[in-house]
Amino acid sequence: MTIDHLSIHSPIDSFVDSLAESNLTCYASDLLEQQGCQNLQELSEAVKRATEVCNCMHVPLHENFKVVYRSRNGEVVQDWRMSRMAYLLTVLNADSRNAFVAQLQLEMVNQMLRHT
Template sequence: MLMTIDHISIHNPIEDFVDSLADRNLTCYASDLLEQQGCQSLQELSDAVKRATEVCNCMHVPLQENFKVVYRSRNGEVVQDWRLSRMAYLLTALNADSRNAFVAQLQLEMVKQMLHHT
């Protein structure tokens, strides 16, 4: 009988420590945008998170420190969500549908703040 082991999970205290350091900055949930009406559906939210991760990849910002996939209960079913840093939350909101009043207002406020500081 031939057996193979695809993946052996070895407890690595250093990796656990680094993960816990990254996790402490993940204070927001992407699904909060649904509650604030910044996204209208889970698919729209997923697309906004994807665009936000693309921004981070382009700028070499570590994803592990800003995004973490989690699963939560929503209306009696288990759905994918993301724990986000504050920066990742704002990037996700900024990358949602700009025809949405919440998103448009956030974009406008960010531009006003940038112009005010220059």
């Protein structure tokens, strides 16, 4: 960030950024812990597909995804803070041969069918 950027970034911009971040209540790595993805590569692919869905539908990425770095097994790895919607999109875009992912996908479809 340069001096020019600092002067342009107003308190209102900071407030809006903070408000958007307050909705980022999930971590993508939670999917690893729930064994919905087998490794970071598979998780990265699911997140990429979820962001593509958001881009296609013009959903603001900064309100739903934020790259963060966390310690995992003694090393620093990339993770993502996500909104609940982004997390569910990530699960929907994970490997459906995984029992956890398939179960969640089926539950989401059944819930949608009950509400139609």
